[in-house]
Amino acid sequence: MKIAVDAMGGDFAPGNIVAGVVEALREQRQITRLFLVGDTARIEAELAKLAPRDPRIEVVHAGEVITMNDPAVQAVRRKKDSSMTRAIDIVKRGDADAIVSAGNTGALLTAAHLKLRTLEGVDRPGLACLIPSPHNVFVLMDAGANLEPHPINLVQYAVMGSLYSQQIVGYKNPRVAVFSLGTEEMKGNELTLESHRLLKQTSLNFIGNIDGHDLFGNVADVIVADAFVGNAVLKACESTARLIAHWLKDEFQKNPLRKFGALLASGAFRALKRKADPDEYGGAFLLGVNGICIKAHGASSPKAVKNALRVAAQCVAGQFNEHIVKEIKKLHDNLRQVESAQPKVQTTH
Amino acid sequence: MKIAVDAMGGDFAPGNIVAGVVEALREQRQITRLFLVGDTARIEAELAKLAPRDPRIEVVHAGEVITMNDPAVQAVRRKKDSSMTRAIDIVKRGDADAIVSAGNTGALLTAAHLKLRTLEGVDRPGLACLIPSPHNVFVLMDAGANLEPHPINLVQYAVMGSLYSQQIVGYKNPRVAVFSLGTEEMKGNELTLESHRLLKQTSLNFIGNIDGHDLFGNVADVIVADAFVGNAVLKACESTARLIAHWLKDEFQKNPLRKFGALLASGAFRALKRKADPDEYGGAFLLGVNGICIKAHGASSPKAVKNALRVAAQCVAGQFNEHIVKEIKKLHDNLRQVESAQPKVQTTH
Numbered sequence: 001m002k003i004a005v006d007a008m009g010g011d012f013a014p015g016n017i018v019a020g021v022v023e024a025l026r027e028q029r030q031i032t033r034l035f036l037v038g039d040t041a042r043i044e045a046e047l048a049k050l051a052p053r054d055p056r057i058e059v060v061h062a063g064e065v066i067t068m069n070d071p072a073v074q075a076v077r078r079k080k081d082s083s084m085t086r087a088i089d090i091v092k093r094g095d096a097d098a099i100v101s102a103g104n105t106g107a108l109l110t111a112a113h114l115k116l117r118t119l120e121g122v123d124r125p126g127l128a129c130l131i132p133s134p135h136n137v138f139v140l141m142d143a144g145a146n147l148e149p150h151p152i153n154l155v156q157y158a159v160m161g162s163l164y165s166q167q168i169v170g171y172k173n174p175r176v177a178v179f180s181l182g183t184e185e186m187k188g189n190e191l192t193l194e195s196h197r198l199l200k201q202t203s204l205n206f207i208g209n210i211d212g213h214d215l216f217g218n219v220a221d222v223i224v225a226d227a228f229v230g231n232a233v234l235k236a237c238e239s240t241a242r243l244i245a246h247w248l249k250d251e252f253q254k255n256p257l258r259k260f261g262a263l264l265a266s267g268a269f270r271a272l273k274r275k276a277d278p279d280e281y282g283g284a285f286l287l288g289v290n291g292i293c294i295k296a297h298g299a300s301s302p303k304a305v306k307n308a309l310r311v312a313a314q315c316v317a318g319q320f321n322e323h324i325v326k327e328i329k330k331l332h333d334n335l336r337q338v339e340s341a342q343p344k345v346q347t348t349h
Numbered sequence: 350m351k352i353a354v355d356a357m358g359g360d361f362a363p364g365n366i367v368a369g370v371v372e373a374l375r376e377q378r379q380i381t382r383l384f385l386v387g388d389t390a391r392i393e394a395e396l397a398k399l400a401p402r403d404p405r406i407e408v409v410h411a412g413e414v415i416t417m418n419d420p421a422v423q424a425v426r427r428k429k430d431s432s433m434t435r436a437i438d439i440v441k442r443g444d445a446d447a448i449v450s451a452g453n454t455g456a457l458l459t460a461a462h463l464k465l466r467t468l469e470g471v472d473r474p475g476l477a478c479l480i481p482s483p484h485n486v487f488v489l490m491d492a493g494a495n496l497e498p499h500p501i502n503l504v505q506y507a508v509m510g511s512l513y514s515q516q517i518v519g520y521k522n523p524r525v526a527v528f529s530l531g532t533e534e535m536k537g538n539e540l541t542l543e544s545h546r547l548l549k550q551t552s553l554n555f556i557g558n559i560d561g562h563d564l565f566g567n568v569a570d571v572i573v574a575d576a577f578v579g580n581a582v583l584k585a586c587e588s589t590a591r592l593i594a595h596w597l598k599d600e601f602q603k604n605p606l607r608k609f610g611a612l613l614a615s616g617a618f619r620a621l622k623r624k625a626d627p628d629e630y631g632g633a634f635l636l637g638v639n640g641i642c643i644k645a646h647g648a649s650s651p652k653a654v655k656n657a658l659r660v661a662a663q664c665v666a667g668q669f670n671e672h673i674v675k676e677i678k679k680l681h682d683n684l685r686q687v688e689s690a691q692p693k694v695q696t697t698h
Contacts, residue, residue, distance in 0.1 A: 215584075235562050258616055
């Protein structure tokens with residue numbers, strides 16, 4: 001399989017990106033070619049530091065970089081020679097199966113959607129994140145792609161998120177929930193109420209609504225929401241974790257006893273950090289586009305890039321997108337059947 | 350001033366409610382009468398434990414209780430003799446200035462909106478929460494009242510939230526932001542984009558969008574959002590904090606060294622718990638209804654109830670609702686003026 005990597009995207013590009021790629025290639029023998037796209041001179045300089053060079057690497061020049069602050073749509077339109085769009089072009093031409101980028105999320109979503117288009121039957125792509133919790137790892141989707149979705153989009157997210165959970169997390173029968181502001185069926189807005197109604201008619205393992213209180217309660221393995229809510233929840237969780245770490249550090253500094261105690265207990269803090277480490281989870285996954293598209297987070301370490309490549313390779317090897325097309329077709333056949341049967345059911349009451 | 354308290358609402362009612370009321374009365378001499386509404390026998394039993402009895406307390410019987418699991422609208426319609434609705438009725442009749450309840454949030458919002466109606470000029474009430482952060486305490490609004498708001502509702506929240514921040518937190522010129530999924534002006538959904546446009550035309554200290562990453566970054570003192578998003582953010586933050594506490598405790602138990610370290614550093618954990626203690630902030634405030642309406646959280650301790658009563662008393666004393674009516678009128682005059690001036694401005698371009 002072949003993978004294209006945006007070597008210039010992210011806060012520590014190209015250094016961390018190139019280092020992560022080199023590490024990944026050591027582990028992933030199934031990758032037969034890896035395109036490193038970006039400023040050739042800078043990429044070569046990074047590669048030289050990590051010699052000997054893997055013959056599977058091919059550096060592809062791109063003269064521009066989409067920065068983290070570039071407005072997404074304009075950046076994609078104007079910076080046609082950017083490392084990100086060039087990398088996506090390689091997938092579009094069919095020369096690679098997957099793209100990995102740690103660059104500007106909005107631009108990646110826009111470019112991938114525009115250039116790769118959606119998979120057959122998928123109306124809108126969605127961004128899926130894996131979130132660790134004490135007793136399970138759950139998929140939160142959509143974390144930022146589709147701002148004003150229709151109920152059917154959320155249902156399609158549920159199908160794609162379930163496949164993601166099965167293939168990458170390894171759950172056999174992932175529990176699906178709609179994010180709402182209460183667990184009761186009648187709680188929600190127009191979008192969640194109708195999504196809930198449709199999801200009940202699918203063959204997914206749908207368990208109903210979940211609210212923010214139960215996020216980490218091992219209640220659901222796939223949680224669907226519109227991009228606005230998904231993004232808000234994701235960032236609120238991250239902010240709170242950072243806040244608590246910051247506050248605790250501050251408090252530990254306040255006297256020598258606390259400082260010493262924190263030192264003795266430091267194994268616990270390290271273990272917690274490992275458990276909650278986003279680098280372990282290979283970034284976010286733009287599900288529903290025609291090509292595997294992984295968004296590593298902006299501050300990706302080499303390990304994060306390596307894991308993003310592992311997820312990409314796993315998805316290509318597992319024919320992930322082919323499964324999506326099949327399951328989405330099944331979903332729509334199923335929904336059509338149920339909806340056309342419904343008037344009959346009602347008259348028997 | 351006179352305050353009505355739902356003595357039966359909340360997980361630890363009537364015990365914690367009555368205890369909190371008795372504590373509050375010791376501190377708040379300005380409260381001249383306090384109605385404790387609910388099961389007379391149970392309330393009297395709790396009062397007897399805390400003798401001598403404050404002569405300002407008047408027990409008012411109500412035969413029913415709205416439980417935490419009752420669906421809001423039905424509960425309000427059917428349980429007309431519930432402690433919550435009876436307490437609100439006292440405010441409606443004008444016999445009390447404020448109502449405090451730790452009961453079912455949805456039912457309280459519904460009953461207060463239905464019975465007390467909104468203040469002059471306010472279209473929809475919103476639930477405001479105070480959230481502690483290292484360098485400021487901010488108001489998040491709406492945390493759960495109005496699921497499908499219009500932009501003007503969010504602008505009114507900004508006005509009411511600013512007054513709340515001024516009067517209760519003590520900020521002179523609170524910074525107002527719209528919660529969105531990015532800080533850039535063009536990022537958002539229809540609701541936030543239009544709210545943003547309107548807020549720029551007000552005399553509020555509007556600083557633009559905020560996203561989940563900056564929540565605790567001392568960027569804004571009043572953050573407005575629709576109820577769905579506000580509720581999601583609030584619960585996600587609470588869940589993450591609980592998750593980390595749970596995970597850390599688990600890790601500390603894993604070996605004696607960590608356990609001992611955690612013991613030495615325990616002052617830091619206690620300090621953090623105090624800082625993040627929701628009981629300090631007197632619960633959430635339903636802003637925009639005709640009467641002061643404070644929702645203490647369901648698991649309220651006596652201290653939480655006492656602080657909720659303190660906030661209620663401060664608001665009554667500070668003529669909080671009169672200020673809202675005045676500021677909302679100013680807002681609409683201002684917006685009308687700007688909007689009617691706009692065609693002129695445009696033609697000069």
